[in-house]
Amino acid sequence: MRILVNEEPREVSTATLAALLDELGYGGARVATAVNGDFVPVSRRAALTLDEGARVEILAPMQGG
Numbered sequence: 001m002r003i004l005v006n007e008e009p010r011e012v013s014t015a016t017l018a019a020l021l022d023e024l025g026y027g028g029a030r031v032a033t034a035v036n037g038d039f040v041p042v043s044r045r046a047a048l049t050l051d052e053g054a055r056v057e058i059l060a061p062m063q064g065g
Helices: 017-023
Strands: 002-005 008-011 032-035 038-040 055-059
Touching: 017 032, 017 055
Parallel strands: 002 055
Antiparallel strands: 002 008, 032 038, 032 055
16 A cells, blocks of 8 residues: 655555554654644554555654753
């Protein structure tokens, strides 16, 4: 299925947000996620099914001061 990940087109083989994170190598990473502009907490990632054309944002926390 084709989706956008951080505004880049991707062909992926997974159907859930949690599986997508694993497929892209973010499995154990602490990241924030949004799908189609809506924040998705960690507790909902396994149940959130991605549709063709979904817009996924994956953001790593930034440190600094």
